[in-house]
Each structure stands twice: as structure tokens, then as C-alpha cells.
Amino acid sequence: MVVVVICLLGAMEVSSWYVAEYIMPSPLKVARAIVALATTDYTHVLITLGRLCLAMLFAMTAGIILGLVMGLFGVLRSFIKALVVIDTGIPALSWILLAVFWFKNPEVRIFFILAMILLPFYALTIYDGIRGLPRDLLDMIESFRANRTQVLRYLIIPHLVPYVLTTTKAVVGYAIRMVIFAELVASAVGVGSRMGLAQSTFRMDQVLAWTFFLIVLNISLQAIVAGIEKLGLHWRPEATVR
Amino acid sequence: MTVSAHNPGLPPIIELNSVIKEFGSYRAVDKLSFTVAKGEIVALLGRTGAGKTTVLNLIMGTLAPDSGRVMVAGFDPFRQFSALKGKLAVSFQTDRLLPWRTAVENAELGLLIQGKPKDQARTIASGWLARVNLAGAENKYTHELSGGMRQRVSLARALAVDPELVLLDESFSQLDHVTSHELRQDFCAVAREYGKTCLLVTHRLDDAIEMADRVIVLGPGGHVKLELSLREAATDETVVGRTRSQIAAALGEDTGKQQQNEREE
Ligand SMILES: Nc1ncnc2c1ncn2[C@@H]1O[C@H](COP(=O)(O)OP(=O)(O)OP(=O)(O)O)[C@@H](O)[C@H]1O
Ligand SMILES: [Mg+2]
Numbered sequence: 418m419v420v421v422v423i424c425l426l427g428a429m430e431v432s433s434w435y436v437a438e439y440i441m442p443s444p445l446k447v448a449r450a451i452v453a454l455a456t457t458d459y460t461h462v463l464i465t466l467g468r469l470c471l472a473m474l475f476a477m478t479a480g481i482i483l484g485l486v487m488g489l490f491g492v493l494r495s496f497i498k499a500l501v502v503i504d505t506g507i508p509a510l511s512w513i514l515l516a517v518f519w520f521k522n523p524e525v526r527i528f529f530i531l532a533m534i535l536l537p538f539y540a541l542t543i544y545d546g547i548r549g550l551p552r553d554l555l556d557m558i559e560s561f562r563a564n565r566t567q568v569l570r571y572l573i574i575p576h577l578v579p580y581v582l583t584t585t586k587a588v589v590g591y592a593i594r595m596v597i598f599a600e601l602v603a604s605a606v607g608v609g610s611r612m613g614l615a616q617s618t619f620r621m622d623q624v625l626a627w628t629f630f631l632i633v634l635n636i637s638l639q640a641i642v643a644g645i646e647k648l649g650l651h652w653r654p655e656a657t658v659r
Numbered sequence: 660m661t662v663s664a665h666n667p668g669l670p671p672i673i674e675l676n677s678v679i680k681e682f683g684s685y686r687a688v689d690k691l692s693f694t695v696a697k698g699e700i701v702a703l704l705g706r707t708g709a710g711k712t713t714v715l716n717l718i719m720g721t722l723a724p725d726s727g728r729v730m731v732a733g734f735d736p737f738r739q740f741s742a743l744k745g746k747l748a749v750s751f752q753t754d755r756l757l758p759w760r761t762a763v764e765n766a767e768l769g770l771l772i773q774g775k776p777k778d779q780a781r782t783i784a785s786g787w788l789a790r791v792n793l794a795g796a797e798n799k800y801t802h803e804l805s806g807g808m809r810q811r812v813s814l815a816r817a818l819a820v821d822p823e824l825v826l827l828d829e830s831f832s833q834l835d836h837v838t839s840h841e842l843r844q845d846f847c848a849v850a851r852e853y854g855k856t857c858l859l860v861t862h863r864l865d866d867a868i869e870m871a872d873r874v875i876v877l878g879p880g881g882h883v884k885l886e887l888s889l890r891e892a893a894t895d896e897t898v899v900g901r902t903r904s905q906i907a908a909a910l911g912e913d914t915g916k917q918q919q920n921e922r923e924e
């Protein structure tokens with residue numbers, strides 16, 4: 418990791434000697450921009466983070482509910498499944514354009530875009546998780562005459578926790594890229610719109626500084642999810658392949 | 660074919676009356692009738708595919724008979740499914756423990772489903788874990804336990820709900836001979852001490868002879884082929900030998916030979 422970072426910085430430094438500043442600024446300049454932005458523009462990072470968390474929480478909740486309904490209620494299954502499958506086929510760009518036409522409020526636009534993009538991931542994993550429910554454990558818990566809520570509480574929900582965590586880990590990076598994209602198009606505040614501004618004013622140092630923030634954000638969110646995973650799945654034996 | 664109850668004085672806990680169960684056109688259980696009285700330990704023997712698990716599922720209430728009548732503790736286990744809450748517990752061929760729960764959390768599961776308060780359930784469950792020689796392993800997760808220990812947790816989970824009837828489906832077959840023997844001894848001691856009614860399903864002759872008061876041999880096609888009381892035979896070596904060959908014959912020659920090989924190993 419450290420080696421890779423040093424190599425990248427070296428390459429930036431060397432290329433900055435030969436090309437104009439708006440194409441590749443020197444690392445020192447970027448570092449100064451990072452410090453400057455961190456002191457003056459950190460609210461934009463918080464706004465982006467807030468939007469991201471809100472939308473992810475919603476997508477997670479709604480996706481879990483849809484997945485449960487798909488998995489547990491035969492009547493609604495094919496209907497919801499068709500909706501979810503169609504949703505997965507719609508490109509992110511379509512949702513962004515639709516959101517811009519449908520909603521005026523930028524917060525609603527961004528929330529809508531992210532929710533529509535992230536929701537099917539959760540719905541489909543939960544559905545898969547329910548289909549992967551071990552039959553023998555279900556028979557066991559039913560032999561004790563557990564009612565539906567008890568089956569949900571003692572078997573289905575704990576069984577689904579790893580599925581939700583794995584999906585979250587896989588989706589965080591994608592969600593960050595999407596929130597930036599959505600902000601660039603749909604909002605005047607947030608990291609995405611700031612990056613657009615920096616680009617239009619030829620401040621390549623700021624564009625790279627924002628990129629740096631996003632990388633850090635991604636790494637820290639991944640670490641947080643991994644930490645939660647470690648806490649929540651401490652019962653799971655870690656297999657190591659030799 | 661009707662088999663008389665072991666102890667006609669008490670109402671039977673399990674009562675099957677000309678039960679038929681078909682899967683498609685295949686008749687897995689054919690006009691099966693038998694009863695199990697309170698406090699009895701009965702072994703249901705049969706070769707693979709004889710319909711043992713199917714009978715157990717009928718008694719558990721997860722399957723409905725096509726015709727005939729199944730009664731457990733005075734209830735129809737399929738139609739009055741939840742009426743048997745706390746009256747019946749099953750220990751399966753595999754331990755079927757929940758991997759995200761510790762030993763004691765698994766053992767208390769049945770009690771929590773019954774609606775017992777948490778602390779009370781915990782106390783009872785730890786008591787049962789101690790009784791199956793697992794004191795000290797309460798807070799271990801299933802992957803930290805050996806196969807034999809897991810099977811013990813599963814027995815503790817079944818016994819903790821204080822059921823009238825314990826069903827065991829090949830619960831000891833997967834363990835090595837020594838562990839399986841130990842566990843059978845432990846289980847029988849506990850079952851007799853608390854006067855539990857047990858129906859144990861097995862394809863192993865030795866398990867049956869060692870544990871049961873009575874043996875019911877299920878022939879292919881799912882009907883009773885032989886029914887023997889073992890109580891008086893238990894002490895006399897020659898009688899044991901005769902009983903063994905009698906049951907082996909009922910199970911069919913192949914199985915008899917197989918059992919012999921198993922013992923010679
Ligand atoms: N759900 C089912 N659908 C169709 N056929 C079934 C089903 N369950 C069992 N059978 C058939 O019924 C017969 C009896 O099966 P069962 O599982 O009761 O046998 P078993 O005596 O428990 O055998 P084993 O000792 O191998 O466990 C078998 O021939 C099996 O193929
Ligand atoms: Mg079976």
C-alpha cells in the first residue's frame with residue numbers, strides 16, 4: 418500500500434514537470450489544496466456522507482422488507498421479483514435523468530437516485546438468503562412449535578445478517594461513486610458538485626484533493642463495515658485456505 | 660395388523676391406527692398400527708428406505724397421513740400442530756444447532772419458544788447441559804464443540820423443554836462406537852430417571868437392543884414386520900442372541916450380515 422502510494426506520488430511529481438498545471442499539478446500543490454479544502458469545505462464532505470448514509474439505510478431497510486416479502490409470501494413473489502429484476506436492468510444514468518425531470522428538490526433527487534440503484538442489491542440478496550435457509554434447521558425450530566414471529570426471530574433474521582453485511586461491504590464503494598455522480602448532476606452542494614465546479618474552473622489540484630477525500634471516505638467506511646461484521650459474526654469460524 | 664400396547668393400563672402417548680402415507684404412487688407407510696405407552700422406550704428399526712423417517716414426520720406433525728389416524732398425547736399432531744408445544748421434542752440425526760448461538764443459547768431455544776422468561780430458561784438449560792456432561796462448555800459456539808458434544812447439546816435442547824415424548828432419529832449413528840455407546844447410556848439413564856417416553860428410530864440393531872424396552876421392526880413397504888419386548892431378554896445371553904438373530908432376520912439377511920460385519924470390525 419505504502420509503496421503503491423509513493424510510486425503514484427512520484428509519477429505525479431515527474432509528470433507535473435512536463436505538462437501544464439491544469440492537467441497534472443504537483444503533489445505538493447494537491448496537498449495544499451487538501452489542507453485548504455479540509456479547513457473551508459469540509460461541510461460538503463459531511464453533506465455527501467449524510468446523503469450516502471441516509472440513502473443506504475433506506476435501501477437496506479426497504480430492500481430487506483422486499484426481500485422478506487419475496488421470500489416468505491408466495492403470492493407476491495413473482496410480482497415483486499419482476500419489479501426488482503426490471504430495476505436492476507435500468508442504468509444508473511436513466512435514474513439520474515428521470516430524477517432531474519421528476520423532482521425539483523435536490524435532496525429528493527439524490528435520495529431517489531441512490532435508493533433506486535441500491536435497493537435491488539439488498540432485495541435480491543435477502544431473497545437468496547431465504548432460499549438458502551437450511552431446511553433441517555427450519556424443521557428443527559418448527560418441531561418446537563415455534564410461531565412465525567419466533568421462526569423469524571430465532572432463525573431467519575440471524576441467518577440473514579451475514580448476507581446484509583456482505584452486500585453492504587460490496588456496495589459501499591459503488592454507492593460513493595454514485596452519490597458523487599448524482600451530486601454532480603442534481604445538486605449545488607456536496608463533494609460531487611464541488612468537483613464539477615473545480616473542473617470548470619481548471620482547478621485540477623482541487624479535483625485531485627476531492628478524489629483523495631473520496632478514497633479516504635471509502636477506506637474508512639469499508640473499515641467500519643468490516644468492524645461491524647467482526648462484531649456481528651464473531652460466531653463464525655474463519656476458514657483459512659492454504 | 661394391530662400391535663397391543665406394552666402397558667394397557669395407561670393411555671398411549673403415541674397411537675398409530677392403519678396409517679397410510681403415499682408419495683405419488685409409492686406407498687411409504689402401509690396400514691401401520693402401533694402404540695407407545697407412557698414411560699416406554701421403543702426402538703423403531705428398519706432398513707434404509709423402510710419409512711422410518713416418514714413415520715417420525717407423521718408423529719412430529721410435519722406430514723399428514725393419507726388415511727388412518729395418528730394421535731400424540733391425545734392430539735392430532737398435524738391438524739393440532741401447536742397443541743403439542745412443549746409436549747414433544749426431537750433430536751435429529753444431525754445436531755441441527757444454530758451456529759450463531761452458544762451451547763447454552765441453543766439448549767434454551769425450546770424453552771424460549773415456549774415463552775419461558777430468559778433467566779429461567781438459561782438456568783434450566785445450563786442444568787441440562789451439566790446433566791449431559793457439558794458443564795463448562797456453555798459459552799462455546801458450535802464450531803468450537805466436537806461432534807459428540809454437539810449431539811449432547813442437541814439432546815439437552817430436546818430434554819430441556821421437559822417433553823412427554825422424545826423422538827430420536829438416528830441420533831447416535833454418526834458418532835464413533837465409544838462415544839455413541841456413552842451417549843446412549845447417558846441418554847437412557849436420564850430418560851428412565853425422568854420417566855420420559857421415547858421413540859428412537861435407528862437402523863442399528865445394537866442401538867435398539869441396548870436402549871429399548873421394545874423393538875418394532877418396519878419391513879420394506881412400511882408395515883410392522885416384527886414386534887418384540889426386550890425387557891426379559893436383557894439379562895440372559897442366549898436369549899439376547901436369539902432375539903438378535905430374530906430381529907436381524909426380520910430386517911432381512913443383508914442387514915443381518917452387515918450388522919455382523921460391523922460388530923466384527
Ligand atoms: N418427500 C418425499 N417424496 C417422495 N418420496 C419420499 C419422500 N420422503 C420419503 N420418500 C420415500 O419414502 C420411502 C421411505 O423413506 P424414509 O425416509 O421414511 O426412509 P427411512 O426408513 O428413514 O430410511 P433411512 O434409514 O435411509 O433414513 C423411501 O423410498 C423414500 O424414497
Ligand atoms: Mg431416515
